[in-house]
Amino acid sequence: MAPITRKFIKINFVSVPTELKELVLEVPRNSRFVERHGCLLRLVSSDFEEDMMRVLFQFFDPTHHCFTFPDYQLVPTLEEFSELLCLPIRDQVPFTGLEEVPKSEVMASALHIEKSEVESNWETKSGVKGFLAKFLLKKARSFLKAMSYQAFEDVLALLIYGLVLFPNPDQFVDVHAVTLFLARNPVPTLLGDILHSLYTRTDKKRGTLMCCIPLLSRWFISHLPRSVLRNEQRMQWSQRMMSLSHSDIHWYTRSDKDFTIIDRCGEFPNVPLLGIRGDDPQNYRRSFIRAWEKVYKYDSKELGQKNSIPLEPYLRWVRIRAQKCIMPYPAVRPVIIEPEFEGDAPQAKKMNPLEQSVKDLQVQNAEFQALILSLDKGQEELKTLLTKKEKKAKKPVGVLNMGRRFRGPLKKAKEVEIPEETEQEEGASGKTDQTSNNGSGKQDEEEEDYYEDEEYPEDKYR
16 A cells, blocks of 8 residues: 655746856956855855755645654754855844835945936836846946946846845846845845745645745755765655654754854744735734844853754654654655554554664753753752852851860851751752652653644744
């Protein structure tokens, strides 16, 4: 009997224009393009594998806005896109769609052309204003021929914004792309645009992904092991992806640099995102804008050591989620099948001794990490308690005669007296600890029950 799989969704992509690729090859080696515009050139010069992206799209989970695989999930983050593009996330409200149309003189200054030339080539297409790509391509070539390299690179950057980062099927650099180019803060909008496009095409089950596929491709490749990319076994992309487990994935970059993570914005428990497309029937846009005015960040130092070992409750939940989603391709190797309800007999396939040993070690490692954190916290609490006792309970209580063996005047002795209230507090503390330990088992049970539900907690990115 053939395994049950989800129906394949046919999807198309917007290709990078050949004329733009040719212009990128003309950028001088001593150029300051990366310093001024980030690593945008590599999105044009390096082609993405369409087969890989078509297969990846099949794993998109619209409920949780992420890619759900047999025993793990992946979703791009703001910080990852920022690193891939070499562009910072600026401390300002991102693109909202409510911005005014840029003034002609501002665009003329940014593109090194006359104001009259901007106005004469500012056109309307499908109800949206912008520049025709052929006009900007012509200006870029003229600047290159005149060896006006800064002007050439600025026009080239705008072309990449309009044809690659935020593609338009009409070879048209619209006003949204121009606004984002002038603001120099495209990362939040890029992530919102990609997630919106993935969700829409999954819902419609057909169409063209109108988003920056080269960036999404580079992000996915950054998480893959080299053996998958080399593909010495000549496997198809569907087989390669289905053969991966959470232990195969590169969960974080190997860079030792400190970085900052945006945890949430305003009153939202996550990070609200807006792309350049889509409607707003529930009027969330205004609340999103207000939320970005107060951003909560964490420094990587505050998060402790990197640890990519998932805890067992999450693994159990994600396996159940994968079963409910129905994978688009058959399994390449045995996958652990989780029972859907408490009390069901496990249907797991038997693992070989090596796989079982690896799994047991991963669980033990996670438990040791939790124990170390608990000990560190307890040590800090004990240190604080001792400091309070020293300040509160010290006082002189009498005179001590040192006897004949010691010469000199009488010595004053100080003795620490611990009030009865403190002893009672210690007893209560011991009882509290016992209560806390007894309750932790219940909490673990409740946590496992919670993860069995179909719905997972709020996603970080919507």
